[in-house]
Amino acid sequence: MSRVYNFSAGPAVLPEEVLKEVAEEMMDYRGCGMSVMEMSHRSKMFDDIIQETEKDLRDLMHIPDNYKVLFLQGGASQQFAMIPMNLMKNRVADYIVTGQWAKKAWQEAQKYGKANKIASSEDKTFSYIPDCSDLPISEDADYVYICENNTIYGTKYKELPNTKGKLLVSDVSSCFLSEPIDVTKYGIVYGGVQKNIGPAGMVIAIIREDLITEDVLPGTPTMLTYKTHADAGSMYNTPNCFCIYVCGKVFKWLKKMGGLEAMKERNEKKAAILYDFLDQSEMFRGTVEKKDRSLMNVPFVTGNKELDAKFVKESQAAGFENLKGHRTVGGMRASIYNAMPIEGVEALVAFMKKFEEENK
Amino acid sequence: MSRVYNFSAGPAVLPEEVLKEVAEEMMDYRGCGMSVMEMSHRSKMFDDIIQETEKDLRDLMHIPDNYKVLFLQGGASQQFAMIPMNLMKNRVADYIVTGQWAKKAWQEAQKYGKANKIASSEDKTFSYIPDCSDLPISEDADYVYICENNTIYGTKYKELPNTKGKLLVSDVSSCFLSEPIDVTKYGIVYGGVQKNIGPAGMVIAIIREDLITEDVLPGTPTMLTYKTHADAGSMYNTPNCFCIYVCGKVFKWLKKMGGLEAMKERNEKKAAILYDFLDQSEMFRGTVEKKDRSLMNVPFVTGNKELDAKFVKESQAAGFENLKGHRTVGGMRASIYNAMPIEGVEALVAFMKKFEEENK
Numbered sequence: 001m002s003r004v005y006n007f008s009a010g011p012a013v014l015p016e017e018v019l020k021e022v023a024e025e026m027m028d029y030r031g032c033g034m035s036v037m038e039m040s041h042r043s044k045m046f047d048d049i050i051q052e053t054e055k056d057l058r059d060l061m062h063i064p065d066n067y068k069v070l071f072l073q074g075g076a077s078q079q080f081a082m083i084p085m086n087l088m089k090n091r092v093a094d095y096i097v098t099g100q101w102a103k104k105a106w107q108e109a110q111k112y113g114k115a116n117k118i119a120s121s122e123d124k125t126f127s128y129i130p131d132c133s134d135l136p137i138s139e140d141a142d143y144v145y146i147c148e149n150n151t152i153y154g155t156k157y158k159e160l161p162n163t164k165g166k167l168l169v170s171d172v173s174s175c176f177l178s179e180p181i182d183v184t185k186y187g188i189v190y191g192g193v194q195k196n197i198g199p200a201g202m203v204i205a206i207i208r209e210d211l212i213t214e215d216v217l218p219g220t221p222t223m224l225t226y227k228t229h230a231d232a233g234s235m236y237n238t239p240n241c242f243c244i245y246v247c248g249k250v251f252k253w254l255k256k257m258g259g260l261e262a263m264k265e266r267n268e269k270k271a272a273i274l275y276d277f278l279d280q281s282e283m284f285r286g287t288v289e290k291k292d293r294s295l296m297n298v299p300f301v302t303g304n305k306e307l308d309a310k311f312v313k314e315s316q317a318a319g320f321e322n323l324k325g326h327r328t329v330g331g332m333r334a335s336i337y338n339a340m341p342i343e344g345v346e347a348l349v350a351f352m353k354k355f356e357e358e359n360k
Numbered sequence: 361m362s363r364v365y366n367f368s369a370g371p372a373v374l375p376e377e378v379l380k381e382v383a384e385e386m387m388d389y390r391g392c393g394m395s396v397m398e399m400s401h402r403s404k405m406f407d408d409i410i411q412e413t414e415k416d417l418r419d420l421m422h423i424p425d426n427y428k429v430l431f432l433q434g435g436a437s438q439q440f441a442m443i444p445m446n447l448m449k450n451r452v453a454d455y456i457v458t459g460q461w462a463k464k465a466w467q468e469a470q471k472y473g474k475a476n477k478i479a480s481s482e483d484k485t486f487s488y489i490p491d492c493s494d495l496p497i498s499e500d501a502d503y504v505y506i507c508e509n510n511t512i513y514g515t516k517y518k519e520l521p522n523t524k525g526k527l528l529v530s531d532v533s534s535c536f537l538s539e540p541i542d543v544t545k546y547g548i549v550y551g552g553v554q555k556n557i558g559p560a561g562m563v564i565a566i567i568r569e570d571l572i573t574e575d576v577l578p579g580t581p582t583m584l585t586y587k588t589h590a591d592a593g594s595m596y597n598t599p600n601c602f603c604i605y606v607c608g609k610v611f612k613w614l615k616k617m618g619g620l621e622a623m624k625e626r627n628e629k630k631a632a633i634l635y636d637f638l639d640q641s642e643m644f645r646g647t648v649e650k651k652d653r654s655l656m657n658v659p660f661v662t663g664n665k666e667l668d669a670k671f672v673k674e675s676q677a678a679g680f681e682n683l684k685g686h687r688t689v690g691g692m693r694a695s696i697y698n699a700m701p702i703e704g705v706e707a708l709v710a711f712m713k714k715f716e717e718e719n720k
Contacts, residue, residue: 004393033364081581201600221441240561
């Protein structure tokens with residue numbers, strides 16, 4: 001077995017010890033004689049798994065009691081509809097468009113009401129986060145929507161927008177559990193798990209209880225009603241059991257690593273290694289405004305497409321996977337999620353230095 | 361490692377050799393240095409997996425070229441909304457209600473149009489399949505809906521209903537790949553994979569191409585529009601990659617076992633062992649009409665609740681898991697899906713004989 005350094009933007013690298021445990025428990029989960037994949041979701045064994053998974057997440061994020069934790073299918077893309085269908089009582093919402101995913105969410109919301117784009121950074125290929133201290137928040141806005149870390153472009157909100165008292169809804173898919181957050185600042189904070197937490201196929205949505213009601217837009221499917229899932233402890237129908245199980249193991253790993261405070265420190269250290277190099281390199285440079293740099297997704301270019309392609313090819317041959325940038329941006333991108341070890345970033349920078357010297 | 365005989369109705373037993381392979385490939389899939397869970401869904405490696413999975417399913421089921429195969433999230437419960445949202449052009453559909461899942465589908469469809477219950481077996485606790493040779497099919501029905509195998513009650517359509525030329529939509533979750541079917545008889549044939557195929561968290565929908573259009577009901581979310589997924593080869597957003605991978609392995613296993621013709625023979629043999637015993641036992645009896653018996657789910661009772669409870673308890677202690685019947689039916693239920701070996705059914709019948717003798 002030989003593992004590579006995997007810089008994929010998602011699905012992405014998982015902690016090696018988690019994978020090892022999953023493999024060991026595959027034929028026989030803790031003496032029960034079956035795999036977690038084979039367990040009835042109504043069994044005591046699986047109930048223990050989902051309960052403990054939720055509890056560990058609540059501990060890690062300090063989730064207050066008046067917030068529900070839901071394990072949902074369909075990805076963030078399904079939330080783009082689910083959010084307006086459940087929250088748009090006045091049929092008005094404000095969207096801050098800082099990348100492709102925020103834009104898709106904004107476009108989807110237009111099906112259900114007046115979705116206002118109150119700020120955007122599309123003028124400069126989403127390479128920055130707009131000033132959100134005094135935006136024209138709509139008087140009757142049901143919520144203000146953001147995508148907190150922009151996977152493709154490599155930006156992140158360092159401060160939450162001033163919503164002027166309106167509810168904040170945030171997609172944190174690519175910065176989920178990368179640092180502590182104050183859950184009470186959000187109405188809904190949610191993310192797909194396939195970047196920083198587990199295998200693809202699940203969203204975790206953390207929702208303030210009073211927002212979970214039967215008063216949804218007409219025609220909202222039962223499965224797209226938060227209340228359906230909240231009332232059933234995320235088991236209205238069979239959930240993605242295996243994903244819940246793997247996420248649970250990642251939560252244990254995060255606790256062992258020291259929790260989100262420690263992860264933040266580690267992530268800052270990792271990102272600094274890469275950004276410091278980019279800032280002094282004569283060949284490579286980062287593509288986003290320094291103040292808005294993501295700790296998780298680091299896009300960079302040489303400024304020469306052929307050289308970019310050469311770098312991607314040679315880095316792969318050297319054991320660095322998935323460094324090619326998103327097709328809409330080009331260049332390179334290193335996603336350095338929680339599970340990427342510091343050694344992976346150090347090795348990448350060493351490789352970049354060598355490449356720079358060899359290709360001056 | 362000690363494996364039990366797992367009679368769970370779903371999630372359910374998987375082939376041991378599939379689990380073994382999954383465990384072996386967990387840290388390093390075929391020398392690529394990562395787990396399938398860690399792979400970008402846009403990578404060549406994963407593309408090979410999803411393509412081969414679809415191809416093997418097409419081979420197994422002889423799916424014609426004018427049918428699309430979609431890998432979707434949200435379970436059958438989400439299809440209950442997705443089907444009317446995509447197909448109810450006239451806002452009329454006919455439902456045959458033969459169990460809890462057909463009933464839920466019928467109820468959900470009422471949100472979107474006139475959903476007629478044209479037949480039901482609820483009068484006798486869903487213990488039979490109604491005569492469907494000459495039902496009052498609505499003249500303007502967009503489709504006729506059935507649940508082909510009723511997991512909870514243990515019934516199965518031995519013949520498809522006469523839809524009088526209308527489109528047939530069928531939920532085959534609990535008989536998926538248990539025997540050959542003629543796909544051309546369906547407009548949509550779909551099922552959750554967590555019973556007969558793989559881990560929970562995915563539905564496979566096989567849809568006639570001409571039914572996949574942009575002409576959906578107003579307010580249909582992008583993610584609930586079949587065309588979204590069909591146009592993107594089930595990768596509009598990140599799919600349940602790990603589930604696709606495991607299902608792919610089960611398809612290889614089915615091919616190796618001789619395909620669906622061989623599975624049918626094997627399943628009939630397995631079911632006969634259990635039904636033959638039930639028919640001659642003086643303690644146990646099956647709960648459904650013989651002509652409508654499912655090959656997959658076999659509910660049975662002693663007629664005495666205390667004895668039922670004793671049986672469930674003692675069978676579990678003897679290594680037979682999940683024999684307790686569904687809470688709405690009581691008694692016992694043995695789900696004997698494709699991956700349940702004949703030896704498991706033989707061992708169960710031997711145990712039942714012993715129990716009968718000991719408790720006369």
